[in-house]
Amino acid sequence: MYRALNKRFDCTKSEHLTSLYQTARRKLVDEIYPHVKVANPQMTDHSAGHIAQVLDNVDYLVAHDAFEGEGDRPSFSAADAYTLCLAILFHDAGMVYGRENHESSVAKVYDLVRTATHEAPLQEKGLVYRIALAHTGTTNAGSKDTIAAVPESMDLDGERVHARELAAILRFADELAEGPQRTSNLLGQPPFSLDPDSTVYHRYASISNVHIDRQLGRIALTYRFDIGHKKLDPNQSYFRDLLEFTFSRAEKVDSERRYTRFYSQQLEPFNRTDVVLNFWHKMGLILDLGPLELSAKTALDRHPSPLQAIDPRFDADRIIDQLRRTATGQA
Amino acid sequence: MSTRKNPFVYEQARLMSDEVVAQYYIDDHSHGRLLRSRRNIFLIGERGSGKTMELLYNTLPIQKLVMEGDNSNLDLGYIGALVPANTPLIHRQEHDLLDRFRASVVSEHFFALAIVFHLSEALGFVADSLTVEEEAALRTELAFYFDSPLPHQTDIFDAVCQMAQHESIEAQKALNVPAVEGMYTHALSFSSLAVPFMRAVKKAAAFRESHFMLMIDDAHMLNPYQVRSLNSWIAYRDRSLFSLKVATAKVGLPARKTGTGGDILEGHDFLTIDMERPFHNEGSDFGKFAARVVRRRLESVGVSKSPEEFFSVHPRLASGLRAAAESIRSRAMKEMPNAGNKRIGDYVYRQTWAEFIRKRSPQANRPLYSGFSTLTFISTGVIRNLLEPCFWMWEAIMKDASVGDGRIKGIPPSIQAKVILDRSEVAWARLRTLDMTIDGCSHRDAKRVRRLFEELSVYFQRRLFHHRSEPSATSFSLSGRDSGVMNQLSPLLSIAQRAQLLYIREGPAKTMGRRELYYVPNRILWPSRGMDPHGQHARASIMAKDVLAASEGRAIPFHVQTSSHQHNLFSTEEVTDARE
Secondary structure (H helix, E strand, O other): OHHEEEEEEOHHHHHHHHHHHHHHHHHHHHHHHHHHHHHHOOOOOHHHHHHHHHHHHHHHHHHOEEEEEOOOOOOOOOHHHHHHHHHHHHHOOHHHHHHOOOHHHHHHHHEEEEEEEOOOOOHHHHHHHHHHHOOOOOOOOOOOOOOHHHHHHHHHOOEEEEEHHHHHHHHHHOOOOHHHHHOOOOOOOOOOOOHHHHHHHHHHHHHHHEEOOOOOOOOEEEEEEEEEEHHHHOHHHHHHHHHHHHHHHHHHHHHHHHHHHHHHHHOOOOOOEEEEEEEOOOEEEEEEEEEEEEEOOOHHHOOOOHHHHHHHOOOHHHHHHOOOOOOOHHH | OOOOOOOOOOOOOOHHOHHHHHHHOOHHHHHHHHHHOOEEEEEEOOOOHHHHHHHHHHHHHHHHHHHHOOOOOOOOOEEEEOOOOOOOOOOOOOHHHHHHHHHHHHHHHHHHHHHHHHHHHHHHHHHHHHHHHHHHHHHHHHHHHHHHOOOOOOHHHHHHHHHHHHHHHOOOOOOHOOOOOOHHHOOOHHHHHHHHHHHHHHOOOHOOOEEEEEEEEEHHHHOOOHHHHHHHHHHOOOOOOOEEEEEEOOOOOOOOOOOOOOOOOOOOEEEEEEEOOOOOOOOHHHHHHHHHHHHHHHHHHOOOOOHHHHOOOOOHHHHHHHHHHOOOEEEEHHHHOOHHHHHHHHHHHHHHHHHHHHHHHOOOOOOOOHHHHHHHOOOOOHHHHHHHHHHHHHHHHHHHHHOOOOOOOOOOOHHHHHHHHHHHHHHHHOOOOOOHHOOOOOOHHHHHHHHHHHHHHHHHHHHHHOOOOOEEEEEEEEEEEEEEEHHHHHHHHHHHHOOOOOOEEEEEEEOOOOOEEEEEEOHHOOHHHOOOOOOOEEEEEEEEEEEHHHOOOOOOOOEEEOOOOOOOOOOOOOOOOOOO
16 A cells, blocks of 8 residues: 555655554554454454454455556556555444444544544545445345445545445455454353354354465365364264354355455456365364365355255265264274 | 394385385374375375385275285275376476476476376276277377377287377477477377376276376475476366375475465365374374384284384393382472372483483493384384384394394394494484585585584583483474574574484474474484483473574583572473573
């Protein structure tokens, strides 16, 4: 972003926008995001660490010369870069008011962060709000197609911003910001108790690994189940819940891939999601499934139980039965 | 049965006959199951850790031999073919003379040909599985891919081998002339030759359910273009047809990028098996594996004794260690009367060898190193390091005329001790000639590595005599890994690693559940210095700058612990001996 600003604008404007960005970041990181955890103690991490990961994910998702200042034919201007980074900073800030419709609360947080003395561009609030609003939830009309509700282009101080495409990129980058870093080994143990509804999210985070591979055109999802570790026991009912949840989240990632790709040329190379499940027991791999390829070929929308219909091995009951037999034999 | 044949041969598995490989192979249950699967596997380990043996055993020719020995039918569900990367068919230098595109094409051409050659060679062992009609159909189809009829005078798979050789020769001829444009109309690739070849073979009824395991040995010898090609095949989505099992040394580990710049992912695209084992006591995986290997070797020459009986401990060593253990136990029980049996037991285990060595007279000869446990620890978790001293012990016995009719009932402890000390001296002698044996090692670097090990030896000896809680630690981690220091130190450590005098492993760090690299000098070094060859799993934390300074002959700082030191008898905290 900084390179783009320096390339596009004169020194004064570039420094001003840089300062605006850094001010917002500082206020959000120091004063807002610490309270997100307080307001949502049961949730996986939605604090500054998550924001940093979303920013990193954008780096992996878009071409390395996509932004002005990086190549000769950039797809995005400095204004795009500035807006996207700012929208990422703000997109979950509304959670300080609770998770429900947090995307709509971005405007309230924006007003706390930005004061009149900052002299931010007038259109900035609207841009950030519209883009952040699209990252989850539904439109006012109840549609899930929130990106369509974002204008294709908007204005920031006379500069064109590809608002809709940026919304798609933010949404997908956010979807892919998952993994053990969003949870903690301490949670679920006294005194850091978790309510049952939240536990599956933390367990899911602890077993997930997401890799964004633009060159190979894939999102690689790798799930590692350490049987016996952190009480992952195939004999318990929560294990089945975790499996089903994992399947549904893998489907969601692919669903988001197809959806956001529709609105962003930068996301076009991602033509498939690969899913691998590895089950480990006492340092031995006792069962592995995949790679299951989710792509246009596998056409999720036509299957009621997508993963199992594509590959019958992705059946929770069958997996649990196999694990019980194998783990018992290895004990 | 005559026992004249030395059962402890430790040469490369590829130099052994198929019968010997089949006879000597020991199945490590988790490795075998992983290899005979559709997963792509990287087997990583230094020379002698058993990678090639593991691959070879799972190839079709040896599986056929094994099944015939068991009077079982050969299962063609998994067909393995070994493809060595360090042969002239693959390991070539022509790519250095070409631009990047042509270098990439040439490199893959030779690599694909080698795969087809070796796969065909393996399939030749079951050529009779094809019907006459199937062979004819296969011949026609393969002629189409090679763009040339196959030799007629021989079976189909031998014909393919000849054709692959022919293509390689033609490519070489084309490269020998300055203008090489003409060659590339015939350049073949994995996609244009190897994959169609496998698909064509699968059309035959016998191979309809077959999965081909392409076993690439010594992958660290591949050139960068071949590595990228290999990685691209590893990232190949469809694993029903083939999978890749890649053996590579830790030094020169191939990069993980594909031809298009993507990454192959551990856990997703491949799994890793680390062939080196960090734990070597009797109950550990390696301890049990080592015992099984040696037992199998002894059985092959009609010796029915257990490894522990065959390599018995010298009575003086045994009694010395017993006395040391008792002394340690009494002291521990006196100083910590409330400590439980387990803590006392752990303490005795950690301190016995150190106590034994400390109590010996300074004028005494070096300890009578003997016993199977000692041999296992000296191996430092590499199976060839276990077999090598055993080989020399056997040879020493065979020279003894009193052996009589050739039946060997055991290796006398005195012989064991002599051979262990000899091999230890040989290891130190290797340190003096690294510039002649390690590629890229200068005379100066060789000197520095030798000095480094000399100072490490002094450091660990001082620790043996003075460290209260972890005296027998003979491995170390590096703290203060400043980039400037590591840029100078890493090449020296790499030389030692390539010389197999140092092993680099990964283990849990003390802080925050992280993992760290740690360094284990080959334990064969310690007997000639009169040190504990067993060592402990604990490791000393040494400043990187002090290890670098040691390469210039400066002593590694060590502060003698006094009785006022805060650490108690049972402390297992690392003492950072150098000031940080």
